[in-house]
Amino acid sequence: MSAARFVPTVKLNNGHEMPAIGLGTSMSKGDECVEAVKAAIDEGFRHIDTAYFYRNEEAVGRAIRAKIDEGIVTREELFVTTKLWNSFHHPDHVQQAFEKSLEYLGLDYVDLFLMHMPFGYKFIGWDPEKRMPYDDNGKLLFSDDDYVDTWKAMEKLLDSGKVRSIGVSNFNSEQLERILENCSVKPVTNQVECNARINQKRLIEFCKARDIMVTAHSPLGRPHLFEKDHVDKPKPVLDDPKVIEIGKKYGKTSAQVVLRYLVQNGVVPIPKSTSRQHLTQNLELFDFELSSDDLAILDELNTNQRMVGFNRVKGHKYYPFNTVF
Ligand SMILES: NC(=O)C1=CN([C@@H]2O[C@H](COP(=O)(O)OP(=O)(O)OC[C@H]3O[C@@H](n4cnc5c(N)ncnc54)[C@H](OP(=O)(O)O)[C@@H]3O)[C@@H](O)[C@H]2O)C=CC1
Ligand SMILES: O=C1CO[C@H](CO)[C@@H](O)[C@@H]1O
Numbered sequence: 001m002s003a004a005r006f007v008p009t010v011k012l013n014n015g016h017e018m019p020a021i022g023l024g025t026s027m028s029k030g031d032e033c034v035e036a037v038k039a040a041i042d043e044g045f046r047h048i049d050t051a052y053f054y055r056n057e058e059a060v061g062r063a064i065r066a067k068i069d070e071g072i073v074t075r076e077e078l079f080v081t082t083k084l085w086n087s088f089h090h091p092d093h094v095q096q097a098f099e100k101s102l103e104y105l106g107l108d109y110v111d112l113f114l115m116h117m118p119f120g121y122k123f124i125g126w127d128p129e130k131r132m133p134y135d136d137n138g139k140l141l142f143s144d145d146d147y148v149d150t151w152k153a154m155e156k157l158l159d160s161g162k163v164r165s166i167g168v169s170n171f172n173s174e175q176l177e178r179i180l181e182n183c184s185v186k187p188v189t190n191q192v193e194c195n196a197r198i199n200q201k202r203l204i205e206f207c208k209a210r211d212i213m214v215t216a217h218s219p220l221g222r223p224h225l226f227e228k229d230h231v232d233k234p235k236p237v238l239d240d241p242k243v244i245e246i247g248k249k250y251g252k253t254s255a256q257v258v259l260r261y262l263v264q265n266g267v268v269p270i271p272k273s274t275s276r277q278h279l280t281q282n283l284e285l286f287d288f289e290l291s292s293d294d295l296a297i298l299d300e301l302n303t304n305q306r307m308v309g310f311n312r313v314k315g316h317k318y319y320p321f322n323t324v325f
Contacts, residue, residue, distance in 0.1 A: 118172075194219065
């Protein structure tokens with residue numbers, strides 16, 4: 001086992017520190033997920049992102065507890081995020097949903113609990129197999145729970161000491177502003193799709209002015225999903241000749257270039273990987289700096305096209321992607 005790499009932290013608006021890079025775990029399941037999280041901790045990751053929706057909280061928790069038991073890390077050194085699923089937006093369901101996540105993780109507390117999306121789905125019980133409520137015709141059933149009410153229920157969770165920080169995900173600027181106008185506790189972060197194809201410059205600026213950190217989901221542009229028929233999707237950013245060229249200049253891979261680009265834009269990327277080689281690469285971002293010319297070249301890759309557009313939810317009153325940012 002190699003020595004764990006050092007990862008800097010960023011300060012959140014409530015004083016807590018968040019490691020400047022995290023491990024994504026979407027689509028990482030079972031033993032593969034356990035091994036990836038363990039390897040990630042060995043390599044130096046101290047920030048792990050999961051969600052009720054991913055069905056891997058149990059695996060993530062198992063790996064974390066194993067590494068604590070081995071003496072590789074303490075719980076305090078880790079930053080663990082999970083997310084409230086869309087079916088549990090009704091204020092009466094928020095606490096129970098949180099307790100379920102904590103139970104699956106097998107931890108005493110989480111560092112960050114995010115509202116996964118601003119839009120809710122119909123609640124059809126607690127069976128984890130039934131995360132997506134469909135009617136007999138295959139139509140996804142929405143709820144009209146207001147995310148402000150959901151947020152107020154999330155604020156109450158802080159009193160329990162079982163969650164250190166709360167935040168949101170996939171919120172647009174107007175939705176974020178509505179939370180700010182109505183909340184007692186400011187979200188520490190908005191986790192949104194953010195990569196060189198959709199660099200979120202305006203949303204980052206908006207959040208920065210309000211002391212809200214942007215966390216970048218899908219920071220590599222989800223290369224694993226490109227084999228499918230993606231007519232209206234962005235071109236794979238890791239294969240872009242300009243990114244490859246910049247990488248050669250710094251002796252870095254395309255992934256390291258696009259992740260470093262995000263770090264220099266002031267956001268916290270959470271790339272997913274189950275490969276040891278990629279995990280190692282994804283941590284080696286803090287020993288080089290892209291020049292302003294190279295940042296400008298990377299800025300030109302922006303097309304504002306999303307990989308995660310939630311197209312099935314376009315008719316929802318709280319669908320977030322109809323605004324400019
Ligand atoms: N809040 C939300 O709504 C959302 C949150 N997320 C979060 O963000 C995380 C990251 O996003 P995700 O959608 O997974 O996509 P990413 O953009 O992180 O891409 C992940 C893919 O990139 C590959 N990869 C990782 N590192 C490298 C590397 N160094 N070189 C080449 N390929 C690499 C991985 O393969 P391999 O495993 O083989 O390394 C995997 O197939 C998620 O896992 C999840 O935690 C994601 C989407 C939505
Ligand atoms: O968090 C997530 C939200 O939804 C996506 C799919 O639509 C997931 O793949 C992702 O990881």
